[in-house]
Amino acid sequence: MKLSRLVLVLGMLPFAKSQALEVSPGDFEPLPAGADAVLFYYQHADRSDLYRNGHRTSDNAKLSSDVGILRYIHAIGVSENLSWEPQILLPFGYMNASGDVGALGHTHGVGDPIITAPLKWTLPTANKDVFAIAPYLYIPVGSYNKNDGLNLGENRWRATLQAAYIHHFSAQWALDTVADVSWVSANNDFGATRAKLEENTRYEYQAAVRYNWTPSTTFALGGGYVSGAATTVDGVDQHDGVSTSYARFTVTHFIDPTLQIQAQLGKDIEVEQGFKEGARLNLRVLKVF
Template sequence: MKQTEFRKGKTYPLRACASPHAGAVLATLAALAGGPAAAIDVDAGDYTALPVGSKLALVYYQRAERDKLYGKGARVPLDAGLDSDVGIARGVHFMDIGGYIVDPQFLLPFGRLKAKDGTGFLGDTGGTGDLMLAATVWLVNRKEGNTYFGVTPFLILPTGQYDRNRALNLGQNRARFTLQAGYITALTTSLSLDVVGDFTVYGRNTEFGAAGATLEQKTGYGAQAHLRYHVAPGFDLRGGVFRTITGETSVNGARQGDRGDTTKFNIGASYFVRPATQLLATYGRDVSVRDGFKEGNRLNLRLLQVY
């Protein structure tokens, strides 16, 4: 799935707040303003083209626990904590346009964020996130060789819940555009490789913070690679690595020096419990974080139904 590790993440980043404790982490929190910072994570196999007329209904759930906070590569001396329970409802329809398979789709995140311990002053929030509209166009579609290449534009609309007076928000109050490309190839009869890259450009948030400042952010980039071992038809074991570079933010033109750089991994499995019903589970965590909360544990679950 194309998810926002709402990192999807998949983390819902934060907005800085006025608090006597916030000085040490202000730049870090400003970099994580109100939603996913950059990159759209996918699950291995997402860039497989299905037959024209296929419809998918998917539901995702992610539990993420964060217990460390970093600023410019150094751990902030604070007993930080942030937990999230995030879901995504997604619908996909495969169709033919001009001889190419295209899959218009929507993704609607929802969930809850709760800060704790030394960052408990950030509070908690719940509700819906920003609606995502997307459509992959497959330029290479060779089912017989398990080889696919697709390009996906994402338009992310500022529809999620946002309150400039709250430290945590599921919406970002700004539009974003991501262009992603994904490639799948068979390495052997039982091993396949997925490689995905993207970049994200951001609109302005003109209601940032209690003073209604203007938040801007430079382009962000993401890359990921996945290996799948096909144990049997409909059953695979998988592992992935992810690198996300988030663009530096500025508030009312003042640069925050908060360019992010995060590396993470996950491992898991998928299984078709019925011919048209798939269950997927992965476990992951951050390996390194330059700015922001570091995820110590992340559990992702997905239910997929083909119609």
């Protein structure tokens, strides 16, 4: 496949195809029953390498993104050891392509809103481990134009089921492990020819080790792996299943008991298909009421 064709296919896939449903270390720790939380996320990522079947086809395929997310959470105490946390997320942002992929142009707008309601069990282990299940539903009302090379919305429904286990070794050390599986409906308005885009199941696994340096400051080191998500366009196999591994380093600090800030640095380690993130910066502010 020529580079120009590869760029067209990869670029016109919705942004969510290459975006894993990542969680930050400690995200599945239960909130106090009755609490409300508002979060704001900002993510900047730069990409310049483009891969096909594990081989780099360009080192000048520049794609940058600046994405924000507003998130609201309400925690409900179902029982002494069970918390239910309905929430909604609204992504928005800007993407810009240049270099060898400049033909993709740029875009801005809102992504598909996400609703979820995790169930979190605090287990009767020595250090109160946590098990959680979280279903997610992406509502296809985000910014999408079949003629654009880049889109923040998917123009299709997406459902994800995520499970997490937090093992607390002690008051200072914990291991977060998260796995999820994601399914999507067909996009029947893909590209200028209004083709039918279908995508196979996508899988992801994440893990991070956390260290509570002080009662208010935590460091975490981890990473993850995303696979699957191969697509067909009008029944033609695109041979584009992803196989991406990544690394993350996270610092979290409570300014006061109800206000938390977080910074995370990361990059892709290995990419089979698509753009490779050379650098990523995530920032987050959390306020609990």
